[in-house]
Amino acid sequence: MTVARGVALAALGLVVILVAWLLLRGDGGHEYQLIFQNAGQLVRDDNVEVGGRRIGSVRKIELTDNNLARVTIRVEEPYAPLHTGTKATIRLTSLSGIANRYVALALGPDSGEEIPDGQVLGTDSTTSVVDLDQLFNALDPKARRDLQGVIQGFATQYAGKGPEANQAAEYFNPALSTSGRLVGQLTEDEASLTRFIVNTADAMSAIAERRNDLSGLVANTNATTGAIAAENVALARALGVLPTTLRRANTTFVNLRATLDDLDVLVDESKPATKDLAPFLRALRPLVHDARPTIRDLSRLINSPGADNDLIDANKLLPRLQRVASPAFTSGRQALEKLQPVLEFARPYTPDLVGWLRDFGQGAAAYDANGHYARIQPMFNAFQFSDNPAGGVLNAIPPEQRFGGLQTGALKRCPGAASQPAADGSSPFVDTSDCERGQVTPGP
Numbered sequence: 001m002t003v004a005r006g007v008a009l010a011a012l013g014l015v016v017i018l019v020a021w022l023l024l025r026g027d028g029g030h031e032y033q034l035i036f037q038n039a040g041q042l043v044r045d046d047n048v049e050v051g052g053r054r055i056g057s058v059r060k061i062e063l064t065d066n067n068l069a070r071v072t073i074r075v076e077e078p079y080a081p082l083h084t085g086t087k088a089t090i091r092l093t094s095l096s097g098i099a100n101r102y103v104a105l106a107l108g109p110d111s112g113e114e115i116p117d118g119q120v121l122g123t124d125s126t127t128s129v130v131d132l133d134q135l136f137n138a139l140d141p142k143a144r145r146d147l148q149g150v151i152q153g154f155a156t157q158y159a160g161k162g163p164e165a166n167q168a169a170e171y172f173n174p175a176l177s178t179s180g181r182l183v184g185q186l187t188e189d190e191a192s193l194t195r196f197i198v199n200t201a202d203a204m205s206a207i208a209e210r211r212n213d214l215s216g217l218v219a220n221t222n223a224t225t226g227a228i229a230a231e232n233v234a235l236a237r238a239l240g241v242l243p244t245t246l247r248r249a250n251t252t253f254v255n256l257r258a259t260l261d262d263l264d265v266l267v268d269e270s271k272p273a274t275k276d277l278a279p280f281l282r283a284l285r286p287l288v289h290d291a292r293p294t295i296r297d298l299s300r301l302i303n304s305p306g307a308d309n310d311l312i313d314a315n316k317l318l319p320r321l322q323r324v325a326s327p328a329f330t331s332g333r334q335a336l337e338k339l340q341p342v343l344e345f346a347r348p349y350t351p352d353l354v355g356w357l358r359d360f361g362q363g364a365a366a367y368d369a370n371g372h373y374a375r376i377q378p379m380f381n382a383f384q385f386s387d388n389p390a391g392g393v394l395n396a397i398p399p400e401q402r403f404g405g406l407q408t409g410a411l412k413r414c415p416g417a418a419s420q421p422a423a424d425g426s427s428p429f430v431d432t433s434d435c436e437r438g439q440v441t442p443g444p
Contacts, residue, residue: 029056030080032073033120039069040090040101040129047102048073055079058103068123073103084112088121090129101129192278199285216303220312231319348415348429355419413439 039061048056056079060072075082085108093100115121136144158165186193207214228235304310308317381402383394414435416427421440430437 029074029076030082030117031059032075032082032115033118034071034073034088034103034126035064035120035122036069036071036088036090036126037123037128039071040131042069042071042090042101042103048075048105049102050079050105050107055105070120071103075105079107081114081117083108083110083114085109086115086121087125087127089127092129189278210299213299213303220303224312224315227316227319231322234322348431351416351427352418412436417441 042058042061044058044061046058047054048058056073056075058071059074062070062072064070073088082105087106087108089104089106090101091104093102139147300310302311307313382397384397412435414428414430414437416422416429417435417440419427419441421427428437428440
């Protein structure tokens with residue numbers, strides 16, 4: 001064997017030894033044993049992650065004597081050794097797979113004691129995964145059938161509506177961004193949010209206790225919706241006039257912008273007061289608790305056994321009432337349209353009519369033992385005035401001749417012209433076109 005061949009074989013041997021050392025040497029990781037209620041379909045070499053980053057793997061899965069799952073994991077440096085307070089949770093990468101679990105670690109603080117290799121973390125430090133099947137198994141048969149009906153209803157709702165759904169999906173991004181900001185605001189006060197979630201859970205439990213009533217409410221709502229659908233012609237007519245209404249409301253919406261700008265000042269000033277809102281809501285809770293009998297009575301008002309004795313029956317009668325009332329409303333509208341010219345003519349004479357009633361009341365101020373009284377005798381063309389050198393004389397006209405050739409000489413004054421004009425120009429009322437504006441009373 002030549003020297004060159006010996007050197008080559010020696011180099012090859014060194015390479016083999018180096019590769020074997022790299023493959024067989026330890027990787028600097030630390031092994032720990034985690035006790036779970038169940039392994040959650042974990043398999044060997046599943047990820048061990050922190051914040052979505054792989055820091056180790058599952059090495060072994062065993063069954064303990066008390067039928068718990070012992071999962072051995074290896075955690076690589078620099079994330080190991082682990083510290084006291086570390087929590088382990090089995091999570092799913094998605095709901096659509098089976099062998100897609102991983103172990104998520106919530107690392108304890110660095111100030112805690114180090115956990116030695118091989119240490120066992122009990123069930124107080126671990127959380128098993130909850131599969132979707134477990135959630136469905138928690139539902140009773142009726143709830144599962146109802147859930148199937150809801151899913152089938154969604155399928156019917158979106159059948160043939162793919163393009164519309166895709167168009168609506170374009171608005172998901174702004175909606176999610178806004179929702180993200182909203183969630184950020186909510187999580188600023190975690191204590192209040194926690195109380196809200198707990199109270200909401202209590203409310204849902206209370207609603208679940210009345211699920212039969214809630215089911216009846218849904219059924220009655222379905223009947224009400226069906227009754228509304230039966231009046232689709234009237235609904236279509238109302239929707240037809242809706243665009244006109246919206247166009248007319250556009251000016252109002254434009255002016256609303258300036259109003260909202262002015263309201264910003266009010267909102268800024270109101271923010272300090274919102275700090276008292278949480279104590280107020282806590283004080284309001286006893287009132288809500290005491291209101292349960294009222295809600296119960298309201299439920300009976302909405303749906304009571306028997307005929308024609310609750311709001312649902314009243315809603316069923318509303319279409320018939322609408323058919324009866326529509327002709328009356330049409331006739332009333334026509335009557336108001338015909339009355340409008342009469343009111344427009346009489347409106348300017350309101351001050352004259354009120355003044356006449358006031359002055360008539362003053363003229364009838366005499367009274368006796370029976371109360372106020374007035375002696376009234378209308379006289380028309382009873383005398384005739386004649387001039388002579390000695391002075392004017394009133395000559396009586398016989399009753400049978402009083403209406404012969406009667407000339408009233410009535411002036412066609414504008415409304416309010418029976419007295420001196422007001423200083424602010426509000427009288428006489430000269431908007432009417434058939435009055436003579438020059439006929440005013442003498443004097444200042």
